[in-house]
Amino acid sequence: MNPSPEAIPTGAAAAKEGAALDLADVRKAYGAREALRGVTLAVRRGEFVALLGPNGAGKSTLFQLLTGLFNADSGRLAVCGHDIRKAPVAALAHLGVVFQQSTLDLDLGVAANLSFHAALHGLGGARARDRVADALARLGLTERARDPVRELSGGNRRKVELARALVHEPAVLLMDEATVGLDPASRRQLLDEVLALRARGVAVLWATHLVDEAEAADRVIVLHRGQILAEGRPQELAERAGTATLADAFLQMTGGSERSD
Amino acid sequence: MRLSHAWFALQAITGREIAKFVRQGGRFASALVRPLLWLVVFAAGFQNVFGVSIIPPYDTYIPYQVYIVPGLLGMVLLFNGMQSSLAMVYDREMGMMRLLLTAPLPRWYLLFAKLLAGTLLSVLQAYVFLVIAWLFGVEVPWMGWLTALPVIVLAGMMLGALGLLLSVQVRQLENFAGTMNFVIFPMFFVSPALYPLWKLEESGAAIVHAVAQWNPFTHAVEAIRFALYGQLAASSLAIVVGCLAVFFTLAVRGYDPQRGMLRRAGGKPA
Numbered sequence: 001m002n003p004s005p006e007a008i009p010t011g012a013a014a015a016k017e018g019a020a021l022d023l024a025d026v027r028k029a030y031g032a033r034e035a036l037r038g039v040t041l042a043v044r045r046g047e048f049v050a051l052l053g054p055n056g057a058g059k060s061t062l063f064q065l066l067t068g069l070f071n072a073d074s075g076r077l078a079v080c081g082h083d084i085r086k087a088p089v090a091a092l093a094h095l096g097v098v099f100q101q102s103t104l105d106l107d108l109g110v111a112a113n114l115s116f117h118a119a120l121h122g123l124g125g126a127r128a129r130d131r132v133a134d135a136l137a138r139l140g141l142t143e144r145a146r147d148p149v150r151e152l153s154g155g156n157r158r159k160v161e162l163a164r165a166l167v168h169e170p171a172v173l174l175m176d177e178a179t180v181g182l183d184p185a186s187r188r189q190l191l192d193e194v195l196a197l198r199a200r201g202v203a204v205l206w207a208t209h210l211v212d213e214a215e216a217a218d219r220v221i222v223l224h225r226g227q228i229l230a231e232g233r234p235q236e237l238a239e240r241a242g243t244a245t246l247a248d249a250f251l252q253m254t255g256g257s258e259r260s261d
Numbered sequence: 262m263r264l265s266h267a268w269f270a271l272q273a274i275t276g277r278e279i280a281k282f283v284r285q286g287g288r289f290a291s292a293l294v295r296p297l298l299w300l301v302v303f304a305a306g307f308q309n310v311f312g313v314s315i316i317p318p319y320d321t322y323i324p325y326q327v328y329i330v331p332g333l334l335g336m337v338l339l340f341n342g343m344q345s346s347l348a349m350v351y352d353r354e355m356g357m358m359r360l361l362l363t364a365p366l367p368r369w370y371l372l373f374a375k376l377l378a379g380t381l382l383s384v385l386q387a388y389v390f391l392v393i394a395w396l397f398g399v400e401v402p403w404m405g406w407l408t409a410l411p412v413i414v415l416a417g418m419m420l421g422a423l424g425l426l427l428s429v430q431v432r433q434l435e436n437f438a439g440t441m442n443f444v445i446f447p448m449f450f451v452s453p454a455l456y457p458l459w460k461l462e463e464s465g466a467a468i469v470h471a472v473a474q475w476n477p478f479t480h481a482v483e484a485i486r487f488a489l490y491g492q493l494a495a496s497s498l499a500i501v502v503g504c505l506a507v508f509f510t511l512a513v514r515g516y517d518p519q520r521g522m523l524r525r526a527g528g529k530p531a
Contacts, residue, residue: 067363071518089262093365101356105277107284119273120364122266 018081020045020094020172020203021066026075028061035061037226038075043203045171048195050217051207054254058226059207060100063176066205067097080171093121096170096202098161100177104149111136111145114164121168128167135163139193155186162193173197175206179213191216211247220246224254262366270366271374278378281348292340292386293393296333300394304329316457318490326399330391331486332454334409335478337390338383338417343445345379346424347437354433362516369513376421376509383417384410405489412488412498416481419501422508423477429515448478453486477504 019042028036036058043049053059064070065077068088076083082090104113111132118128136142139159149157158178165173175194179187191213194204198218206217214220215234222229222237230237230253234246241249282288308325315322352358361371391406401409423444431440449455451473458479461470473479480497487494 067359069359069362069518089365089367091365092363095363097363099356099359101359103356103360105357108277108280116273116277117360119269120361120366122263122269122365124265124269124272128269 019043020080021205022076022078022081023062024076026062026065026077027073028058028065028070029073035226036065036072039223039226039228041221041228041231043172043205045201045203046198047218048198048204048206048216049219049221050214051205051221051223052209052211052214052250053207053223054209056225057209057223057254059209059223060176061226062223063097063099063174063207066174067095068092093168094171096165096168096173098158098165098173098175098178100180102157102161104157104160104164106150107148109146109148110141110152110160113149113160114167117164118167123168131167131169135167138166139163153186155182155189158182158186158190159193162190166197170202172203172205175204177207177209179208179210187213211245211250214250215246222250222253229253262370266366267370270364270371271377274361274371274374275378275381278345278348278375278382282382288344289386292337292344293390295340296336296390297393297397299329299333299336300326300399301397316459318487318492318494324399326394326397327401328457329455330394330399330401331489332449332452332482333394334387334390334413334485335416335420335452335454335482336449337387338413338420338481339445339448339478341383341386342379342417342420342422342424343427343441344424345375345382345421346426346428346431348379349375349425349428350431350433350437353428368516372425372513372516373509376418376425379421379424380414380417383421384413387413387417401489402491404491408491409485409488412484412501415498415501415505416485419477419481419505419508422505422512425512426508426515429512448476452476452479452482454478454482477501480504 021041021043023039023041026036026039027034039058039062041049041051051059051062061070065072066079066084068084068091071085078084079091080094082094084091105116108116114132114135115128118124118131123131133142133145136145139162141156141159141163144152144156149160152160162178173194179190182190194206195216197204206213208214217234219232220234220237221231230240230249232240238244238246238249241252243249243252304326319327349358352361361375362368364371388406391401395401427440427444431437451469453473458470458473461467461473477500480494480500484494484497484501487497
């Protein structure tokens with residue numbers, strides 16, 4: 001139940017190097033239910049960290065705190081050194097988010113959805129047009145720029161959301177179970193797109209309950225019942241657990257128990 | 262908050278509201294047909310039942326159709342204010358609200374931009390209704406079209422802010438119809454929209470009369486009525502502005518992550 005002793009030093013080391021995303025002892029309870037019980041983690045620039053946990057582990061709660069939708073009961077959350085509670089506007093400016101639930105306006109065109117987002121981030125005129133065009137080009141969506149989102153496949157809609165999250169060139173990208181509902185090919189494609197962002201120095205926190213996605217990560221953080229159980233490179237975690245694969249290690253750690261909430 | 266940032270965001274939010282409104286042709290039609298039915302059918306049937314004596318701001322006997330124009334303008338603003346809040350609830354269920362609330366702008370400003378966008382639609386509809394009323398031969402002084410504008414804007418904002426506040430309380434779309442019945446109809450009927458309040462007093466409905474005095478919609482209608490005739494209903498206008506401030510402040514509190522609806526939603530994605 002307790003976080004493994006190795007977990008904290010790794011996070012602290014990342015923090016020292018000026019982590020893009022930095023969480024220290026974050027706690028959150030809903031009434032009697034403790035959703036997060038002291039979570040400490042950090043993500044460096046150019047690092048892809050998978051937040052691996054079964055359903056109900058507290059991943060969604062963590063993302064709600066990170067996006068300023070709720071406040072933590074205690075602890076500190078900082079994006080590029082900006083405390084999400086004390087300086088939410090500065091923190092949010094450095095944050096790109098792809099939510100689990102789609103937040104596209106289906107009746108608007110692809111580019112129009114991105115322009116709306118650009119404006120909310122203070123980009124207008126030619127600058128916004130350039131950024132939107134770049135973001136669409138990067139994800140191979142230029143041809144679809146004028147199509148209403150409604151006409152796009154699930155995989156392409158997710159790509160539009162990724163493009164949108166990158167329009168304002170955030171330092172930190174949050175992906176909240178972004179591949180839910182996608183077919184394997186689209187899933188892989190989205191993951192590859194995000195992995196490629198490392199080269200541009202983007203810090204990525206990728207929440208998932210799928211072990212194969214976590215295997216691609218630089219570092220895996222296993223979250224279970226609101227606590228970090230383990231943290232390290234995928235292979236490391238398997239070695240430490242004495243299992244052949246990360247999947248086995250994950251099952252062993254979380255007891256294979258999934259809670260319905 | 263840079264000024265250009267605030268401006269781009271306001272433009273985008275307003276643009277989206279207008280685009281949505283244009284797509285929903287039926288909404289525009291029903292927004293106009295509703296008051297028009299009252300004006301053409303109800304007023305025609307009732308004009309001899311109600312004898313409207315000379316009361317300020319009117320300086321002569323007026324037909325009943327002329328009397329109810331300010332009330333129907335108020336109705337247009339009231340319905341659109343509630344429609345906008347319905348859109349907020351819908352956006353929250355669809356997740357669009359999350360996108361908006363994670364924009365790097367102060368939350369009060371995002372809500373204010375929403376309020377302004379909704380008010381813009383309210384005011385446009387109010388003036389289209391005035392044009393239609395004029396086509397039906399129900400006239401208000403031409404100067405009134407101008408002098409009423411600031412009051413219509415403020416009343417529209419006040420009722421929009423009330424809608425925002427309701428959107429904090431109403432968490433599910435399916436509860437919305439009920440709320441409408443409990444808000445729109447009492448507000449509309451217990452007000453001077455359809456008959457002067459002294460009629461209530463005269464007929465001994467003292468309680469209803471007293472309640473009407475506490476109804477913000479009453480003051481919205483009266484402020485518009487006087488403004489249409491180039492007069493200032495100072496106390497009514499002050500009450501409208503006061504209610505706007507109170508409703509908006511409470512709505513902003515409601516959308517605060519530390520208090521309000523998000524907290525009460527208990528961990529469900531907003």
